[in-house]
Amino acid sequence: MTDSRHQRIPVTVLTGFLGSGKTTLLNQLVRQPAMSRALVIINEFGDIGLDHQLFSASHETQVVELSSGCLCCAVRGDLTRTLRDSVWRFSREGQRQFDRVIIETSGLADPAPILHTVLAAQRVARHFRLDGVITTIDALHGEASLERHPEARAQAGMADLLLITKTDAADDERVTALQQRLTRLNPAAGQQCIRDGMIAAEALLAPAAAIAPATRVAGSLTPVRGAPLMLPSDDHAHDDRTRAHCIVLTEPIERSRLARWLAHIESLMGPDFLRLKAVLAIADEPRPSVVHGVQHTLQPPRQLEDWPDGRQQSTLVFITREMAAERLEATLSLLTDERPAARPQG
Incomplete structure (x- = not known):
């Protein structure tokens, strides 16, 4: 013990x-x-x-x-x-x-x-x-x-x-x-x-x-483009700069790939990188790991006792301001050989 x-x-x-x-x-x-x-x-x-x-x-x-x-x-x-x-x-x-x-x-x-x-x-x-x-x-x-x-x-x-x-x-x-x-x-x-x-x-x-069920989407690799968050500021102008980006990966992540991805994500972090929360399925690890990031700071992965909802897959959620979804999706090549699914237009 x-x-x-x-x-x-x-x-x-x-x-x-x-x-x-x-x-x-x-x-x-x-x-x-x-x-x-x-x-x-x-x-x-x-x-x-x-x-x-x-x-x-x-x-x-x-x-x-x-x-x-x-x-x-x-x-x-x-x-x-x-x-x-x-x-x-x-x-x-x-x-x-x-x-x-x-x-x-x-x-x-x-x-x-x-x-x-x-x-x-x-x-x-x-x-x-x-x-x-x-x-x-x-x-x-x-x-x-x-x-x-x-x-x-x-x-x-x-x-x-x-x-x-x-x-x-x-x-x-x-x-x-x-x-x-x-x-x-x-x-x-x-x-x-x-x-x-x-x-x-x-x-x-x-x-x-835990990650809310609303972020769960199907597919082997399915990035979901975050819709603009219509958050009126004090002058009642709409602030469409803040977005939520949700990504699900059903295949386990190799630990060496994860290390490279985390290093790259850390280079992107700054005042407009409001929050990263990820529950990760790592190859050869029976339990999930969670990663937190806030603005300039990225916390190393920490292992959880069990899967939050029983689904052994990786779910990543980014809350960003003025950061294009394509910039985040491009980092996925460090995690997997698969290409991101086409994002919805409009």
Whole structure:
């Protein structure tokens, strides 16, 4: 059995726009046994915070508040130090007192720099790994938030799991419209409607391992061109620069080919490479591997315990801005000898 002290600690980033129900969700999560030994990091914007006063953890939960700034800017250094120091700070007699970390961002935070901290900061990545991004979306005001605020679009676009809250306050038509818009924005993310923040903690563990069924397509090698995401900016002009690209490969990938492909993908990454999530079938490996990429940072493959939906195939999802689908499809020759299927026109 592997000594748990030498395993990297899973980190879940909980984000969502102002008033979308993050604290309500967090309050009920940490009372559940599966989340009892959690280190919770709460970020608030401004000198006087209220979220930490509204948050009531179980007696086994450790809580750290970061205030006077947003995690995506001024407090990022504090986050790095908090994670780096937590391994010894929250230990007793040489035993770490937490098994996972939950970072609740401010409602104004862009998740990308936070994910970069977990994935790339050397003294953080040595001890921690990204478990997934969970984003809460208010069913009543979610579409308006997506329309007016780029932060809300970034939070939804980088999610592994989208939790639609306050569904009791919105009619079915509004909820359905929001779900459809979220699917266009992030087809890789699972979606679930919740009320009063109630959801089993087990359903939120390792959300990054799953890719939503909506991204599944048939064929040996079938790239699917992402439709433009019609995301109005503050001046109500349509932003058609952001696209979701989904690719499925049914043949296993040779490890040597994967290494070359990852190196090439890393050369393409930058501020417009919003997110890569891939569940990969690697030749001669019985279990799948997951790869995360955020902007400039690519995380090495990490093996999962089992296939998320039982299908032993590779599924790759890219969320990009102003990056042509052809540029991504061209990289597939590094993974397979097959040529990409013709993309739909129009």
